[in-house]
Structure formats: C-alpha cells, structure tokens
Amino acid sequence: MIKYITDKDFQRKYGSQKACLTALLNYRISEDGLCFNGCKAPISNYKYLSETKRKALLCPRCLHHTYPMVDSIFNHSHVAIEDWFQIIYEMLRSRNGISANEICNRYGYSYKTAFNIIHAIRDQMSKCVNFRFVNEAVEIDESFLRSGNKGMKKNTSLGVGRGNRKHTGILCIVARGGAAKLLVIPNAEGDTLLSYIQEFVDTSCRIYTDEWKGYSGLERAGYSHKTVNHSKEFTDGPASTNNCENIFSNLKRIIFSTHRSVNHRKIQSYLDEYSFRYSYRNHEDYGFEVFMQSFSSLSEHYVLRNAA
Numbered sequence: 001m002i003k004y005i006t007d008k009d010f011q012r013k014y015g016s017q018k019a020c021l022t023a024l025l026n027y028r029i030s031e032d033g034l035c036f037n038g039c040k041a042p043i044s045n046y047k048y049l050s051e052t053k054r055k056a057l058l059c060p061r062c063l064h065h066t067y068p069m070v071d072s073i074f075n076h077s078h079v080a081i082e083d084w085f086q087i088i089y090e091m092l093r094s095r096n097g098i099s100a101n102e103i104c105n106r107y108g109y110s111y112k113t114a115f116n117i118i119h120a121i122r123d124q125m126s127k128c129v130n131f132r133f134v135n136e137a138v139e140i141d142e143s144f145l146r147s148g149n150k151g152m153k154k155n156t157s158l159g160v161g162r163g164n165r166k167h168t169g170i171l172c173i174v175a176r177g178g179a180a181k182l183l184v185i186p187n188a189e190g191d192t193l194l195s196y197i198q199e200f201v202d203t204s205c206r207i208y209t210d211e212w213k214g215y216s217g218l219e220r221a222g223y224s225h226k227t228v229n230h231s232k233e234f235t236d237g238p239a240s241t242n243n244c245e246n247i248f249s250n251l252k253r254i255i256f257s258t259h260r261s262v263n264h265r266k267i268q269s270y271l272d273e274y275s276f277r278y279s280y281r282n283h284e285d286y287g288f289e290v291f292m293q294s295f296s297s298l299s300e301h302y303v304l305r306n307a308a
C-alpha cells in the first residue's frame with residue numbers, strides 16, 4: 001500500500017515563495033548542493049531577495065545572483081511560483097484531470113492564463129514520458145477518440161468512416177505493471193503502426209495485440225507477437241489487451257467529462273498528461289519529483305548568463 005503525501009504536507013513544504021525557489025534551484029543545478037558560482041557555500045545558505053522584481057537568490061559569500069526560473073516554464077510569468085507548484089501538484093494528484101475553468105475559479109486567474117498554465121505543464125509532462133520499452137511484456141491497441149471539429153476551420157470537410165476527421169486515432173503501448181505511452185496516429189494501417197512501434201518498443205519485448213491486420217507485420221519485423229481473438233475471448237493464455245482497454249475507457253471518460261471538448265491539435269498533450277499520471281501512479285508524490293527533475297538539464301544559455 002503506497003502512502004501518498006497529503007495536501008497539508010505539500011503546503012507545508014512548498015507554501016512560500018522562498019521554499020519554491022530554493023527547491024527549484026536544487027532540482028536544476030549542482031547535485032552537490034553547493035554554490036553555482038563555485039565558491040563552495042551551500043545553496044541552503046542562499047538569501048532570498050524578496051524586494052527585487054526578478055525573483056533571485058543571493059549567495060552570501062560571493063554575492064552572486066542566481067535566477068532559478070530562467071529557461072523554465074515559470075520564467076517571465078506573472079503567476080506566483082507557489083501557485084505554479086500548487087497547480088502542478090493538483091494536476092498530478094487529480095484522478096480525472098483539471099480543467100482551465102477550475103483553475104480560474106480557484107486561483108482567480110483569467111481563463112486564458114489558466115489555459116496557458118495548464119498547457120505549459122502538459123508540455124513539460126511530455127518531456128517525462130519519453131521512455132522506450134525494453135524487455136517487457138507489452139500490450140498494444142489502437143482506438144479512435146471523438147474529438148469533434150473544435151479548432152478546425154468552419155467549412156473543413158470531415159469525411160465519414162475510418163479515417164474521418166471527427167475522430168483522432170490513438171495508439172496505446174502499455175507495459176504490464178509498468179509505464180504507458182499514448183500516441184496520436186494519422187491512421188491505423190500496418191506501416192504506420194509498425195513505424196511507431198519500432199520507435200518506442202525494443203525487439204526484446206513480447207507484444208500482445210488483438211487480431212487487427214495492421215499488426216500482422218510485427219513478427220516479420222523481429223518481435224515476438226501473440227494475438228487474442230476478441231470475437232471469441234478476451235484473454236488467450238498470456239495474450240490480452242485488457243490494460244489498453246482500461247486506459248482507453250479512463251481516458252475517454254476524462255476527456256468527455258472534465259474537458260468536454262478538446263482541440264484536435266492539443267490531443268497529444270492530453271495523452272501525455274494521462275500517460276504521465278499512469279506511469280508514475282506508484283510514486284508517493286504522484287510523480288512531482290520526476291516532474292521537477294525534468295527542469296534539471298540546464299541549457300548552455302543559463303550557464304553563460306550566470307557566468308557573465
């Protein structure tokens with residue numbers, strides 16, 4: 001049984017601006033926790049400059065200013081950093097996702113701001129789900145998501161049947177007891193499916209799918225592949241795609257109940273949000289640490305600006 005952190009614990013840890021900035025700095029730089037400027041003073045001694053407009057921390061020994069938010073989604077944002085942290089935490093913890101309207105009501109930001117915050121967080125999440133499956137039992141299935149015509153031009157022709165533009169194809173790759181990866185696919189034909197599978201699944205994996213003919217080329221491509229015939233049964237020995245079916249049913253419930261209708265260009269980011277939450281579901285902090293560590297790759301830009 002996993003003991004998840006409570007809202008109160010989170011509030012206590014990241015309740016103030018200084019706590020958030022110091023935590024962000026710790027995630028971003030120097031594993032040894034020493035001054036970024038090389039003076040060997042610990043980061044925990046940094047002084048928070050509350051009176052400056054750009055949020056900075058000052059090293060008391062070498063008087064070096066450090067800006068923890070540079071080159072991250074928090075940079076140049078008028079939203080307080082502690083609100084960012086709280087919204088990130090709530091998005092990770094929520095079962096069915098959070099809509100921009102909910103953020104508006106709870107934090108008092110405009111809809112546009114809330115929308116931008118949420119999408120910035122989703123984009124960051126997508127950096128944490130870049131995994132490749134190696135040596136695992138993997139289930140693969142495809143489905144279509146009714147995405148409507150939101151975000152399309154007025155007279156766009158939508159077409160009918162498989163491959164119509166009102167439905168977006170999605171591919172689900174899930175390791176049993178492990179992570180999941182969800183992808184928007186242009187169609188469900190053999191070549192398309194194979195190219196996506198080859199990108200994310202190593203040939204050391206055992207693949208289970210249904211009998212859709214799009215998967216018939218997997219064995220030729222060097223995978224060990226077993227199918228289950230859904231017109232007869234849902235499990236055939238180890239072969240089943242029940243984890244995929246679960247994910248699709250949850251995902252559709254989230255999209256149609258929390259978000260109502262989504263822009264077809266943004267669907268990949270909703271999928272990334274879902275796969276983040278699914279893949280890190282066993283983490284005590286709902287994956288908050290993983291999320292923050294995705295800021296850690298400091299760009300050269302940041303180092304140069306600070307060294308100057």
Ligand SMILES: [Zn+2]
Pocket residue numbers: 035036037038039040041059060061062063064
């Ligand atoms: Zn220093």
